[in-house]
Amino acid sequence: MRVLVTGGAGFIGSNLVDRLLENGHTVVVYDNFSTGHERFLEKALQSPHFKLIRGDTLELDELTLAMKGAEFVFHMAANADVRFGTDHPKKDFEQNTMATFNVLEAMRATGVRRIAFTSTGSIYGEPDIFPTPENAPFPVQTSLYGASKLAGEGLIEAYCEGFGFQGYIFRFVSVLGERYTHGHVLDFYRSLLSNPDELRVLGDGHQRKSYLYINDCIDAMLLAIGTARDRVNILNIGTDEYCEVNDSIGWITEHLGLKPKLIYTGGKRGWVGDSPFIFLECEKIRFLGWLPKLSIHEGIIRTLKYLKANSWVLEAYS
């Protein structure tokens, strides 16, 4: 299969690209390298079945050109940082909502009809039901990131109905592992490198979050695409567990052999729009036969090991 991956130089995208190439597919990456990195494509660039196109999803003509001949689009390009939405609302709107509209228009122009989209558990806002199922009560958005992904989902669904597309919408918990470039593990590790005696924690540390290891995430996407047959396939992807931010701090500091003093900024939320509890019901994807191989604890330790072995990431993503 000839596959286009937008954002294919990013964390999840580049891991997906390597797997797709391993599985014998031909892969075109379309990336503007705003958060992606060439080093993540070192392996892919050695493959004769791989092509890299530098381009922005906001450039519809270039994107359409890149799309030609593709049979499937993985639309992974996004501003993936939920935390700084209120600093620059335009970023989420352009990079996530408008970009998704462009991807769909490029597909329509080139006759590509299958798309996978990385959405988010943040789309549930602050739900009342845990674990939260895909058909949870109509949510109220609490972050610009969530709103931008909700808009992307709605567009994909409407194109599926209106133009006969087939869509795979994945609502992920936080993903971590090799090539991880933003999130609490990196933040805490960086902070502890500069000051091992003290760690500033956003919120009260009791926020409950779910995390998923990157390879498990890729497994889930590929399994769903291979087996789910609806026009619109919406799937939560996460582990059947959650941890407190404090648990994660304990694992990280233990692994590093540190006992920093913890300074909490206070409040139930780490930032405006932070969801204090994310825990997704994943029965739909489990029913297809998927099971995550790594626990949250294991995923966090792998991530830490990756960052320790790749200090360039801390410099490149500062």
Add this chain to the structure above:
Amino acid sequence: MRVLVTGGAGFIGSNLVDRLLENGHTVVVYDNFSTGHERFLEKALQSPHFKLIRGDTLELDELTLAMKGAEFVFHMAANADVRFGTDHPKKDFEQNTMATFNVLEAMRATGVRRIAFTSTGSIYGEPDIFPTPENAPFPVQTSLYGASKLAGEGLIEAYCEGFGFQGYIFRFVSVLGERYTHGHVLDFYRSLLSNPDELRVLGDGHQRKSYLYINDCIDAMLLAIGTARDRVNILNIGTDEYCEVNDSIGWITEHLGLKPKLIYTGGKRGWVGDSPFIFLECEKIRFLGWLPKLSIHEGIIRTLKYLKANSWVLEAYS
């Protein structure tokens, strides 16, 4: 209160403007006259408390300028036609989603913090629950119009959380009455004027729809804004009844004294993305003390009388 009404020259917008002026408010209309009409503002233009600004919601600078000094924004500007979404997906995206983003950004720039938004029952896609409540299961979009309004809702909610705005999101059934410029009553009336013996009906005629009379719609919005106090107030607005397209045809042809041969295009849906059954649960707005004064039948007849008395509408909106 100084109020900005985007789309204030349109069907719902201009009726709202007249009422706001009657109630003693100062009103600025911002409209690009793509679907609005100056004749709808004839009365308003006589008021010293009214100002008309010709402008497009896609022009952020002009919009921001128009917003200055407002205390409340009614964001009614929209591409309101659900039916032709697949002919021009960009229209819904720009006129509804991007326009709403611009309105919110203009509010942020000028310090305006309260907004009312005309959303739609189409946002529920094809729901399983009837009447459909505001907290229905997370819907799957079936129209570009619904998707574009969903995106608008999500943005407003995120701005409420992120920037302390207060939002009123109204999910309307189809609204009709004086200044009605598009929809089945106009389509059927126009068709019967040109050929009284035959009427082409999209779908099988058994689509079940709800309609609301414009004055009841305005009553509901103003009551909600005056009484609902949440940060984000989401309210279905519709009658506690529905009718079949065939019922409506019966009322229209009876009123006109015609007995046309009905030719059905067939199928459960009138067009791609048409929802075969729209019936909203309106307990939330009813609980605030609102009750529609006109039945669907009465609203349809009023609309027909308006169109008969204002044949210029048929010419202006052909």
